[in-house]
Amino acid sequence: MANAKSKEKNPTVVGASVPRNDVLEKVTGSATYLDDIQFGNNLLYARAVRSPHPHALIKRIDTSKAEKFPGVKAVVTGKDFPERIGLYLKDKTIFATDRVRFLGEPVAAVAAVSEEIAQKACTLVEVEYEPLEGVFDAEYGASDKAPLLHPDLGKYECVNFIFPKAGTNISNHFKIRKGNVEAAWKECAFIVDKTYKIPHIQHVPIEPHGAVAMMDQKGKVTLWASSQSPFAQRNLVAKALHISHSDLRVIAPLVGGGFGSKAGLTMEAIPVALATKLPGVPIKFILTREEEFYTNFVRQGLTIHVKVGCDKDGNLLALKNTMYWDGGASTEYGTNITRAGGYSSSGPYDIPNVETDSICVYTNHPIGGAYRGFGMSELHTGIDQAIDELAEKSGIERVKFLKQNAIAEGDIVVTGMTMHANGIQQCIDNVAKAIEFTKKEKPSTPDRLRGKGIAIMWKAPAMPPNPGSSAWVELSEDGKATVGLGGQEIGQGTFTVMAQIAAEALGVKYEDVRIAGPVDTQYSPYEWQTVASRLTWSMGNAVRLAALDARKQILDVVAEAWHETPEDLDIVNGMVVSYKSEQETPLANLVIYGLPKPNDEGWMGGPIVGRGSFMPKYVTNLDPETGQGPRAVVHYTVGCEGLDIEIEKSTGKIHVIRAGASFDVGKAINPALVKAQVEGGFVQGLSSALFEEIRLRNGVMTNPSFVDYRIATSADTAFPLDTTYVEVPQDDGPWGARGVGEHPMVPTIAALGNAIYDATGIRLDGPPFSAEKIFLAMLDAGKVE
């Protein structure tokens, strides 16, 4: 062994940009996604009957004509599934029962021998509605003038950190009362007071939502779903249908993009409901692109009022922040987005006096769910633009202003928790350098304006206090390792990163680690959900512990066989080596059959299976009146983005010249994957800043197609993007790592808004910053003719 002598080991697999372990399948077309699984000729197809009204009472449902239609096998409605479900607040049912609350809400579903027949049968389901007045604005919905959308709100079950207000449309009101804001205004030399509106947007995974369900004769249900949350779905479906968790199996193949939309439970419940009527028959339900746009989880709209002030030297003193979240027809998930927006409401700034009201409001809009960033993009769009203006008022250069106010280790954050070490200063420097922020530059042609903008961010994983991860690592006769895990590969590269972590901790080559996929709740160990940028940190810890456990089992056997101590042994590239006796043996020799005892006295060891689990145990609840408590979250990932842009005077069209995005990832387990995440997230953020909006008119989405809802294309990213990252280790992360999946799309809208302001002096009240809006605003302000 060349390196058997050296006991000092730097990680070699962790920190390397190894190629993804799912990529060969993906480039050859053999990767299996939900719709690629073959179910044979018995397969039935489901379609849903959906509400044509944003708000109405259901007076009567008659399914008899649909049931008789040739080819129809089952029709289900809400009367069979009255159980309320929800992740944080149980306020929805699989199908509307007595009332519909958004246009597109499922009212019934049909299973038939073909999609066409199922669709036709849906039109034969007669539903009589009595339309009601709707709520289409969150602030109005929170007022006592608005009609009540959930009269039973007071009776709904919810987790103990959500505070619904019975008799109103407010399903959560999160408060921060830190310091004394009223007194602090008097100390402020400069104050900015602004309101911004951030519209609803859609996730737009290129793979639409899809699920297949089948119940066997014993009542055991199998659900195949394009899913970020197989275990959470098992939990929610089991409760909704009153079946045991152990009798429900969720199989989750590769996911063609999620961005939060495939977390929790949405359309997957529909085929399950149908399956309970047709034992032994698989039923497939795939959303059309139109349904994908208007019936699924959306990113909630937000109206945010920000008042922020600093002293004459630019030190932030006070912030008052009032947020109305347009939660839609159900806020089972949105209540926790509201909470996350509340406990992070200062942004990554050190502000001694903060008063926040983060209010989740029922409206007759599509249901708000998890969306990459979980409230943070919306929040930072408000905070970071207001602070940009405050910096200008104070006369202090922007980068200096940000650096002087950015949250630092030891600062008491808005909830009372002490901030950990972080690299926000370096992130700001990296971005400022990438776009030469402090250098004022001329536009490339006189018919354009030029501007630069910068914004900083933070985000903590938003989740219950105790979301768990678990993993196993088992070895096979060839000495190679297989990792069992329950977190999902949704494109971010988590299977690759987990293989790297297992390889490093166990002592085998990256190429010799397999992931036991697809995730299957019957065989895979528990994982809460693939959300919150938590996998590298949380599941990474579980996988590392499982690999270390396997390693210990191996070394104990070998030590006994060789009459040595495990401390003198190591596993290097799949070989057990002794630094003392310089003996070595390949793992293949012992990980299944064990080792013989000397003198034919029998055997020792046996098949090796390592096990690991991880759950944060230190997160505390917060005081409901002040939002204060010892530790609100596990940690924050911080970062910064900046853009250098030009704007055409004659059209308002934005051209990005260059951009920078820098995040503190703790430790880049795979640098290329980190950079790829940052690129993709930045562009999704830019797309939301430039183009995206679910246009809602009285509860009707008027642009449910790719033609009318434009997302960034290859033509929109023809500019250099610098993604230099920072590594200030996380104390409880594997090798110091923390997540970066969501963060790159968090500060983008604000950074672009600040660049537009720099170029034109115009501050639009919200995205998308379309050419038309910018041009009209420039015209209004007399900047162009």
Added chain:
Amino acid sequence: MSYSRITLTVNEVVETVDVPQHMTLLQMLREKLSLTGTKNGCTAGECGACTVMMNDEPVNSCMVLAAECDGANILTVEGLAKQGKLSKLQDTIIKTGGVQCGFCTPGMLISATALLKRNPHPTENEIREALVGNLCRCTGYYRIVEAVKEAAGE
């Protein structure tokens, strides 16, 4: 339902298929020939996930009726690698890291392969222009464009 019998070449294999009148080329590939590499993202000609090459031209297979493909020569993602050897572009997209969730990848590879066929040395703008109809929500396109550039490099 009326069927037509068509004969066409798919990935260099001659196939004879009975297809219903309304069946699209995409459905035929996925359901009749079990070639599930080609993806369905919208069924409306708007996302490019279903792109295949038809007689050397990239087309959205969700917008082409199978019945019209009699005599056509079709190339799908499954036909890019020859005798187990990846195409140059498949190699470079792995190397540059241009694949994340992978759902856009089959269509993206076909569009880019078609581009390189008609224009072996495209400029960056020509590459971006050629891929405009292939939506990707994951990557921001940087590493995909890089892969095409590198594949054109030799």
